[in-house]
Amino acid sequence: MGGLRMDEKVAVNRRTFIKTAVGTGLAMGTGLKVPNFVKAKSKEQNALYEKGAKEVPTVCGVCSGGCAAKAYVKNDRVKQLVGNPKDQAAGGKLCVKGYNSIETLYDPDRVKYPMKRTNPDKGIGVDPKFVKISWDEALDHIANKLNTIVDEYGPEALMFIMRSNPFSSRLGKAIGTPNFISHQSTCFTTQEVMWRSMVTGGGKPWTYDLENSNYILSFGCDLLGKAKNMHLRNTASALENGAKLVVLDPRKSTTASRAHEWIPIKPGTDLAFALAMIKVIVEEDLYDKDFVNKYTEGIDEIKEFVKDYTPEWAEKITEIPKDTIVKIAREFSNNKPAFIPSHKRDAAGPNYSNSSRLAQAQIILNALVGSIDRKGGAILSRNPGFPGFDEVFPSPEFPQPKTQRIDGFEQHPIISEMYRGDFATLAEGILTENPYPVKAALLRGYTTLSFPNAKRMTKALTKLDFLVTFEILPSEAVQLSDIVLPEPHWLESSGFSDRGYHCLHPQVAVRLPASERLHDTRGFSSIITDLAKRMGYGEYFEGVSGEKWNDKQLKGIGTSWEELSNDPDGLWSKQLPFEPTTEFDTPSGKIELYSTVLKENGYDPLPYWKAKREEPSEEYPFYFIISRPSVHKMHSTQNNPIANEISPENHAVMNSKTALELGINDGDEVIVESKVSQIKVNAKLIEGIRPDCVMVKHGFGRWSKELSVAHSKGANEGDLIPDMTVDEMRNINDPGAGACMSDFCVKVFKA
Structure with missing residues (x-):
């Protein structure tokens, strides 16, 4: 221990960790072979072909990915779900959340009828004393x-x-109320605002042509670990086709563990890395001149803007060697189609006060290599x-x-x-x-x-x-x-979905009820x-x-409910050849690297460097990271017995060396404390996380006693996240109004 303060121990461990990880190839150097899991050919999903089983077209309702599926029903009970092979989103497969969702349909804890509260007292642990009405x-x-x-x-x-x-x-x-409240400020507004301002005039694209990418650079986007079915499958296809995958992430996520190179960047500094990449690309004349000259505005402003953002400057902020930054910038430029995917709560999501700027810089980088609405990149909406x-x-x-x-x-x-x-x-x-x-x-x-x-x-x-x-x-x-x-559960309901998360051409999938309504819903x-x-x-x-x-x-699109619901596949498609967009919905009609929309609304038109709000201190020496387990969908699946068996609770995930120096062993009960609250969880010690970070997974700590499977397992990491006043939010001057979900620090000690 050597008499070091906690923050000094963390600093020493951090320097050693970065030197080892980046300097000696713990980050899985460029010569890594294609991961074994990618090589394995997928087998066709065996459907329930029992005599008498009825096949019902449906759309998975677990998340917004909307994968089309087939439900197999026998004796009035849904027995199995499989992905619809003709659906461009599902591709014949579902994710683990989709396959498990039958368990929720038949969950005995379901709300079965309308209820009225009879106990006027309210609070955590208070019995509502509901009565059926x-x-x-x-x-x-x-x-x-x-x-x-x-x-x-x-x-x-x-x-x-x-x-x-x-x-x-x-x-x-x-x-006449103005008060409509939804969750996007904790999800993806930082990315949406930049795509609206710089490219689409609407929202961000949700279709990524990953399987045709030759080089995938991820700023914390855990494509293989917690995103969508189509992201996982298409990333695996890209790797099988020989694409290189590079991941910047403070922890060795599922995607990082299967990447050719893992770069353990300091939390909240991704913007500096991106700015230095832009400088290298424009100063070494590596950008796609044909695409940039035809379809973008602002390259001259970019060249002037990045003059001071050198790799040496970025190294001091990110703790990533300047040579690594230069190498990645050159590889990204020279291995097209190259692409930086960004889903929701990755580094460009609403995690830090500078996350909108990172989203802005990522759009610039994708434009510099010609990967906006081009094969192997981000595909703009082709929904009906x-x-x-x-x-x-x-x-x-x-x-x-x-x-x-x-x-x-x-x-x-x-x-x-x-x-x-x-x-x-x-x-x-x-x-x-x-x-x-x-x-x-x-x-x-x-x-x-x-x-x-x-x-x-x-x-x-x-x-x-x-x-x-x-x-x-x-x-x-x-x-x-x-x-x-x-x-009703989605397997009891009807409707339809467009392929919002993977729409290379217009397509609609119908959902028909696979089950009678089991309760009074x-x-x-x-x-x-x-x-x-x-x-x-x-x-x-x-x-x-x-x-x-x-x-x-x-x-309105040339079909009808009767026609689509009688289609055995439950799909309507309009096959069209891919025609790249040549005019974008911005004031100039081009991708605006220098955003006039941002400037007119009082924001920086370029992603100038801005540090995150909070850095580690002697009292709170650890950065706080949040992840989401692949088996769960936010707070909606913890009561699912299969999902719960696979992932029953969360932990305080720490670097082994740092934790042991603090007297914390694997499995010890610890307190994680922020300025607003504390939670109690068990410690989980690993090598693949920076020594200055603590990670807790989202979705646990359910206090409703009526959730018989999920109740009291793990802790809610959201208790640690500071909320804000309107003035605090306004003073950040973030065009995405992000909730800064990880822009705070914590301390950890044995319970």
Whole structure:
């Protein structure tokens, strides 16, 4: 121990670790052979061909990837799910979450009927004392309660905390509330805002042509470990085809462990690495001149902008040798098609106060090598052009809502035009009643553990007069609710999906019910339409229904619900040759390396260097990293017995040498503490993580006692994440309004 302070020990270990990892090839040097798992040829998934099994086309509903599948049903029970081989997203395969999802359909803990709270007390561990009620009683009670609140406090006193949905959006607009809150500030707004400003005029592309990439450079994007089915399969195909994979990540993730080179970069410094790469590429004249000259604006500004961002400068910030930075920049330029994928919560996601700038720099790098809407790169949307909800169902004029929101999200130009709300500032607004009191919320698809500083969000929800939750399982949000409305599992429901996550050409997949509804549930569109009529907003929903909405959208692209639902494969496709985009939706019509949209909205038009908010200190000496286990989908799968058996809890993952010097052994119970809270987990010691980092996986610490499998296993890492005031968020001046999910430090000690 040598009398060193904790921060000194970490610093010494860090220097030794980086020297070993980068200097001697622990980072898996360039001569590495193709990983064995890539060489193994995939076998066809054996379907359930038992006599009498019925095949039902469906779309996996676990995540937003929307993989088309076939459900095999026998004796009125779903026996097996397999990927639809004709679906460009699924490619005949599902991920582990999809295969396991039958367990959730038959979970005995499911919410089975509408429930009403009888215990006025609320909080963690408090029994709601729910009683079963009818749908009529539930919806009448909700309508009366919401109308009373709106009449007394105004429409802004009601919040919709849920992903965007045309039915709930219309009800909210009819009522006149500005408070639509969803999760994207903790997910990907930092990336969305840059693609909107620099390339698309809309959102980021979700289709990556990885299998045709020759060089994949990942800034913490764990393609093989926690992303989508199609990302995993296509990355594996790229490796099998001879592509090189390089990963910058403070820990040896699943992707890093299978890469040709792992570079253990210091958290929050990826921007410096990217800026130095840009300098090398433009100064050595390595960029794709044909693509840049034809399809981009701002190369001269870029050349001037990067003059001071040398590899030597970046080495001091990132702790990665300058020669490594130069080598990667040259390889990236000389091995096209080269591509930097970025999914959601990787280094360019809303993790740090400089993450939007990293997303900006990554777009510049991809443009410099000609990998935007080109084979082997990011593919812009080719989804079918569905008609909009208001086009299909015209409505009376909506009232004009207040411009101020409870979370202050309207103060962020660009991103506030795209998404609805900020999870990082919501608790503050509710608790302080600034700019006004909010009294009620309709909540769907989230639990309290979805938010930064989750305990404070729990306190905020208990402050509300009235909380309604739409759910399948008895989550923590359910335990705080006044009324609970059960929805069907996706295997009990119908609908369709476009191939948003892998759409090389227009395609639609239908979902037909594979199971009868097992409980007294109702679909969301039906609930909202009925509620609207009971509240007195029926004129906004004249002729509106989920069934008509599905059919009208499909007819808008040249098919129909009847035609698609009778197709044995459940697929509609419009095969088109790939035609690269030559004009982009920006003011100049080109990819704007120097963004005029950002400049006009008061932001830096170029990704100038900016350090993350918080660095290690003597009191809090460790960077905090969050990961997500591949077997789980956020907080929705921990009660699944198969997923739970594979991944039952999380740990404080630490570098072995650092932990042992602190007297922490593998399996010891430890406290991880931040400035806002602490959690108790077991330590897991590994070699493949920087000595100055602690990693905890997301999705655990479920406190709802009604989740019989997941209850009390692991801890919620979100308890450690600071939330923000509106002023704090505004002062960061981040166009993506990211929640800075990892921009804080922690200490660790034995429990």
